Amino acid sequence: MSSAERGFVVQQGDERLTTPIVSDSCDAAGLREQVLQHRLAPLVPGTRALGRARTVRFAPALEDDPDDPYRDAIEFIDGIGPGEFVVIATAASNDSAFWGELFSAAALGHGAVGVLTDGNLRDTDRIAALGFPAFGRSRRPMDYRARMRIVSTDTEVAVGGVRIASGDLVIADDDGVVAVPRDHEDEVLGLARERAAREATVLEELLAGESLRSVWDRHRVL
Numbered sequence: 152m153s154s155a156e157r158g159f160v161v162q163q164g165d166e167r168l169t170t171p172i173v174s175d176s177c178d179a180a181g182l183r184e185q186v187l188q189h190r191l192a193p194l195v196p197g198t199r200a201l202g203r204a205r206t207v208r209f210a211p212a213l214e215d216d217p218d219d220p221y222r223d224a225i226e227f228i229d230g231i232g233p234g235e236f237v238v239i240a241t242a243a244s245n246d247s248a249f250w251g252e253l254f255s256a257a258a259l260g261h262g263a264v265g266v267l268t269d270g271n272l273r274d275t276d277r278i279a280a281l282g283f284p285a286f287g288r289s290r291r292p293m294d295y296r297a298r299m300r301i302v303s304t305d306t307e308v309a310v311g312g313v314r315i316a317s318g319d320l321v322i323a324d325d326d327g328v329v330a331v332p333r334d335h336e337d338e339v340l341g342l343a344r345e346r347a348a349r350e351a352t353v354l355e356e357l358l359a360g361e362s363l364r365s366v367w368d369r370h371r372v373l
């Protein structure tokens with residue numbers, strides 16, 4: 152599959168999709184555990200990203216290859232395609248940072264929509280200046296070399312208690328992160344797009360002064 156086929160293609164109106172709308176739509180589809188247990192905060196408040204996961208997992212390692220210490224990361228990042236969302240699983244490691252300005256620039260150059268990690272980001276002011284959506288547990292300036300290493304790419308990983316596989320749909324915003332398994336994507340996206348449209352109508356009617364009761368009774372959405 153080419154990277155262009157792999158990436159998520161946004162439809163008109165998808166800018167209305169938010170994590171609460173996708174979470175409610177997962178609930179409606181019977182998937183009640185798709186929201187990461189902890190909020191991964193965007194570097195820039197108001198940031199939102201929606202795309203298809205490309206997973207990478209790190210584990211502790213005290214040695215690296217001095218000849219090509221970033222080999223695995225370089226290979227992974229150079230393979231990223233448009234519409235893809237980098238998902239870095241570290242088992243909530245605080246041993247280093249896992250992503251910085253230059254990885255962001257490369258990912259942006261390949262058309263990636265963002266990065267999220269249960270570990271640390273660094274160069275955070277620079278990533279923000281690039282306008283690359285980045286969501287992390289915290290920040291720390293240390294390099295991962297000889298502290299952590301990549302142990303797998305494109306395998307199913309656990310982030311914030313949720314299993315995420317490459318190809319799953321991921322949405323992140325100020326409220327948190329939701330991952331939708333690929334085989335439920337059509338159903339959940341259909342529900343979410345419908346809900347987003349209904350919520351827009353409900354909002355208008357409420358702002359026009361209609362009672363919450365009558366709007367709820369008519370649309371049954373909140």
Ligand SMILES: O=C([O-])CC(=O)C(=O)O
Pocket residue numbers: 248249250251252253254255273274293294295296
């Ligand atoms: O945090 C890292 O190892 C990656 C890094 O330095 C960058 O992206 O500029």
Ligand SMILES: [Mg+2]
Pocket residue numbers: 251252253
């Ligand atoms: Mg760097």
